[in-house]
Amino acid sequence: MAHGPATLADGWVKYISRWVFTTNHKDIGTLYLWFSFAMFILGGSFAMIIRAELFQPGMQLIKPEFFNQMTTMHGLVMVFGAIMPAFVGLANWLIPMMIGAPDMALPRMNNLSFWILPFAFAILVATLFMEGGGPNFGWTFYAPLSTTYAPDTVNYFIFGVHIMGASSIMGSINIIATVMNMRAPGMTYMKMPMFVWTWLITAFLLVAVMPVLAGAVTMMLTDINFGTSFFDAAGGGDPVLFQHIFWFFGHPEVYIIILPAFGVVSQIIPTFSRKPLFGYSSMVYATASIAFMSFIVWAHHMFTVGMPIAGELYFMYATMLIAVPTGVKVFNWITTMYKGSLTFETPMLFSIAFVILFTFGGFTGLMLSIAAADIQYHDTYFVVAHFHYVMVAGAVFSGTAAVYYWLPKWCGKMYDETMGKVQFWIAFIGFNITFMPQHFLGLAGMPRRYADYGLQFADWNMVSSIGAFMYGAAQILFLFNVVRTITHGKPVDKPEVWEGAEGLEWTVPTPAPYHTFEKPPQVK
Amino acid sequence: MSTEGNYYVPEQSKLPIITATGMGTLAFGAASWVIEGGSPTIFLIGLLIMALVMYKWWSIVIDENMQGLANDQLKKSYVLGMLWFIFSEVMFFAAFFGALFYVRVFANSWLGGEAAVGWFDDSPTDAAAANNEILWPGYQAEWPVMVTPDQMANGDAAQFKGPEQNMNFPGWSNLLSWLPLWNTIVLMTSSVTVHIAHTALKNDNRKKFNTWLGITVALGIFFLFLQAEEYVHAYQHMGLTLETGIYGTTFFLLTGFHGAHVTLGTCMLLVQWLRGLKGHFSHEDQFGFEASSWYWHFVDVVWVGLFLFVYVLA
Numbered sequence: 123m124a125h126g127p128a129t130l131a132d133g134w135v136k137y138i139s140r141w142v143f144t145t146n147h148k149d150i151g152t153l154y155l156w157f158s159f160a161m162f163i164l165g166g167s168f169a170m171i172i173r174a175e176l177f178q179p180g181m182q183l184i185k186p187e188f189f190n191q192m193t194t195m196h197g198l199v200m201v202f203g204a205i206m207p208a209f210v211g212l213a214n215w216l217i218p219m220m221i222g223a224p225d226m227a228l229p230r231m232n233n234l235s236f237w238i239l240p241f242a243f244a245i246l247v248a249t250l251f252m253e254g255g256g257p258n259f260g261w262t263f264y265a266p267l268s269t270t271y272a273p274d275t276v277n278y279f280i281f282g283v284h285i286m287g288a289s290s291i292m293g294s295i296n297i298i299a300t301v302m303n304m305r306a307p308g309m310t311y312m313k314m315p316m317f318v319w320t321w322l323i324t325a326f327l328l329v330a331v332m333p334v335l336a337g338a339v340t341m342m343l344t345d346i347n348f349g350t351s352f353f354d355a356a357g358g359g360d361p362v363l364f365q366h367i368f369w370f371f372g373h374p375e376v377y378i379i380i381l382p383a384f385g386v387v388s389q390i391i392p393t394f395s396r397k398p399l400f401g402y403s404s405m406v407y408a409t410a411s412i413a414f415m416s417f418i419v420w421a422h423h424m425f426t427v428g429m430p431i432a433g434e435l436y437f438m439y440a441t442m443l444i445a446v447p448t449g450v451k452v453f454n455w456i457t458t459m460y461k462g463s464l465t466f467e468t469p470m471l472f473s474i475a476f477v478i479l480f481t482f483g484g485f486t487g488l489m490l491s492i493a494a495a496d497i498q499y500h501d502t503y504f505v506v507a508h509f510h511y512v513m514v515a516g517a518v519f520s521g522t523a524a525v526y527y528w529l530p531k532w533c534g535k536m537y538d539e540t541m542g543k544v545q546f547w548i549a550f551i552g553f554n555i556t557f558m559p560q561h562f563l564g565l566a567g568m569p570r571r572y573a574d575y576g577l578q579f580a581d582w583n584m585v586s587s588i589g590a591f592m593y594g595a596a597q598i599l600f601l602f603n604v605v606r607t608i609t610h611g612k613p614v615d616k617p618e619v620w621e622g623a624e625g626l627e628w629t630v631p632t633p634a635p636y637h638t639f640e641k642p643p644q645v646k
Numbered sequence: 647m648s649t650e651g652n653y654y655v656p657e658q659s660k661l662p663i664i665t666a667t668g669m670g671t672l673a674f675g676a677a678s679w680v681i682e683g684g685s686p687t688i689f690l691i692g693l694l695i696m697a698l699v700m701y702k703w704w705s706i707v708i709d710e711n712m713q714g715l716a717n718d719q720l721k722k723s724y725v726l727g728m729l730w731f732i733f734s735e736v737m738f739f740a741a742f743f744g745a746l747f748y749v750r751v752f753a754n755s756w757l758g759g760e761a762a763v764g765w766f767d768d769s770p771t772d773a774a775a776a777n778n779e780i781l782w783p784g785y786q787a788e789w790p791v792m793v794t795p796d797q798m799a800n801g802d803a804a805q806f807k808g809p810e811q812n813m814n815f816p817g818w819s820n821l822l823s824w825l826p827l828w829n830t831i832v833l834m835t836s837s838v839t840v841h842i843a844h845t846a847l848k849n850d851n852r853k854k855f856n857t858w859l860g861i862t863v864a865l866g867i868f869f870l871f872l873q874a875e876e877y878v879h880a881y882q883h884m885g886l887t888l889e890t891g892i893y894g895t896t897f898f899l900l901t902g903f904h905g906a907h908v909t910l911g912t913c914m915l916l917v918q919w920l921r922g923l924k925g926h927f928s929h930e931d932q933f934g935f936e937a938s939s940w941y942w943h944f945v946d947v948v949w950v951g952l953f954l955f956v957y958v959l960a
Contacts, residue, residue: 143658225655227723230703234662241670245677274681281673288669291734299726303719304653333734337741344899347680349889352745352899355781356796357806358892360753367741428773637655 145229154211161203168196189573190258197261209382219627222306227299238289265353265364294325308645320385369420383520394470395462396622408447468542472523483511504564534633535611549596555589668695758787794891810885836865866912914938
């Protein structure tokens with residue numbers, strides 16, 4: 123394009139049409155990131171309502187029915203609205219710059235994948251205001267809770283999931299086509315940055331499992347409206363079938379969330395250690411094996427549902443195997459830092475916290491994988507604590523690290539280091555105060571998804587709620603930091619921004635021009 | 647627009663936002679329609695928006711290609727896009743085939759109080775037997791499920807009643823009146839005819855291409871006609887409906903989604919046929935047609951799976 127992007131100075135109409143009609147990967151990346159942050163705040167406020175209600179035993183603020191809608195919507199919004207789009211946003215911004223491509227492979231479809239999301243979430247959130255209320259069956263929407271016993275609005279949920287899935291599939295096909303087809307000359311697969319590798323594998327997982335999710339909700343739809351009996355034993359079906367299909371999608375889904383986070387951390391740690399990533403090729407193979415194994419372990423979410431003993435044993439051992447490639451990754455991150463010239467800027471702090479807390483969450487996962495012990499842990503707060511250690515301290519921490527790390531490249535301004543560190547420590551401490559006690563609650567037997575609890579759980583719940591408010595406050599600070607950087611940040615003009623940063627995205631000017639690599643760079 | 651690299655990055659486009667609006671309308675409309683007392687109006691508006699915008703979008707892409715804007719690299723992006731889209735479709739069918747296998751191998755045996763797979767499944771001997779006695783007394787596992795557990799336990803009060811007849815192999819003497827066999831023959835043939843058309847196009851034999859592609863489209867439509875015939879027969883004469891328990895459920899959902907994909911594939915091939923008549927495509931540039939033919943072969947392979955696991959192997 124001869125002219126640059128429209129700014130506010132060109133008038134509102136032009137400015138808005140820039141964002142709505144855009145085909146530019148950087149614009150679309152920005153849209154994804156802001157959308158995901160908005161959803162993060164929305165899902166976060168649902169969490170605040172949950173924690174406020176659980177601050178004390180007894181019912182204080184909301185009704186149990188509404189509590190159920192909150193736990194469900196919190197999960198759905200955070201997984202599908204906040205974390206996934208955040209990483210797609212990063213992929214849009216970074217992959218073309220990292221592999222030396224002029225844009226994404228299919229730019230118009232790229233814009234479509236984004237603009238489906240606001241419609242999907244408008245439909246989903248609108249159910250909260252409809253007769254019968256929003257989805258109240260948990261984010262895993264097990265049948266028959268989500269079929270026989272669901273409110274009518276479940277149909278909106280089903281079709282919302284359908285178009286959201288279409289968005290994810292198109293987005294991932296675009297990423298696959300970009301990585302396979304748009305690499306600059308000399309950028310061989312084994313020279314690609316880890317972030318690109320992790321996203322290529324993630325995109326493959328998405329294309330493989332989003333259609334299975336579509337299948338699951340379609341079966342729900344026909345069971346509810348057209349008299350089929352997929353999930354009804356009376357007609358010869360099986361409610362457990364739902365769980366199998368859901369988790370065949372759901373387990374790869376958790377790796378869809380965490381693999382790009384691995385990629386981000388694998389970019390940041392080498393920079394601030396001033397050493398190349400230790401064991402690059404083993405990182406690639408570990409990522410690929412984690413992805414492969416994610417397809418064959420799904421029923422470890424269902425140990426208490428009544429499977430044959432051989433099934434329990436198989437899913438237990440297969441799940442434990444995942445610890446091996448994951449261990450390779452953690453080992454490599456630590457070894458990258460070993461004897462490096464470490465500095466602790468905000469992105470690095472979040473990345474180190476990621477490694478520690480994700481490993482912690484991984485270990486509780488290992489505990490949960492023991493089929494015999496899981497009968498005790500299943501559906502308790504121990505599970506809640508486990509997956510928040512990997513989702514929040516894993517995915518969200520690394521997303522935050524990514525924003526601080528690449529923000530100077532995106533907008534040409536440096537964030538305030540002190541403010542960044544303040545946010546980090548509030549988030550880090552708040553997070554642990556929230557979720558560490560939930561391990562104790564779970565081991566003591568407190569079930570998840572209940573609006574009320576026995577008195578013996580009161581103290582730790584209060585502590586957990588205080589931590590949650592702290593962690594919530596840290597996100598407001600995060601928003602403030604980002605906006606403040608864009609408006610008042612100190613300008614940066616050198617391309618590499620960070621002293622030890624490697625990669626093509628650090629060779630283009632700062633801030634990154636609207637179009638980069640119209641002429642493909644030569645990669646040696 | 648990218649210059650030196652020659653990769654065509656389109657200018658701003660209104661297509662995506664209109665498509666997204668169409669999809670949103672479609673989804674919202676579908677949901678409000680299926681809820682009791684709902685009307686299809688919003689759904690139909692969404693459908694209309696989608697139809698118009700898809701027509702427009704593909705016209706633009708075809709125009710761009712005719713103007714020579716699409717270089718080899720962009721064409722490869724389209725190839726990758728189509729292949730991975732077909733892969734996603736494979737996984738969609740995998741969910742339904744998976745459901746069928748799970749029900750046939752595991753759920754059905756357990757409902758009947760038996761172990762599912764010998765050595766693998768040693769627990770249900772007492773647990774499932776008790777389950778069967780208490781919940782579904784008298785139910786015996788069989789496939790196709792002609793008498794549902796509900797029917798066995800509750801008799802005429804049952805919500806789910808099994809079908810009167812099923813679609814399985816009716817024996818050699820009735821072979822020729824067995825519709826699924828004809829469907830298989832029609833679809834298999836169409837895969838061959840589309841391949842003949844493809845070869846003809848590569849050899850620049852336009853007349854042969856138009857003829858054989860036309861035959862393929864006709865076979866596609868004929869298949870759909872037979873399928874519709876089969877459904878009517880099932881509903882009117884066999885007592886086999888969506889509501890006849892798990893056999894009807896899996897039968898109609900699997901063949902129904904396959905039929906929907908055949909419809910889509912037929913439309914795709916029809917468009918390519920019309921384009922061929924207008925003189926589009928050359929012996930080396932024919933992606934629109936190739937993509938449609940890949941899709942057609944995919945639909946064909948799914949049918950082979952259906953024929954085996956839904957109709958033949960009882």
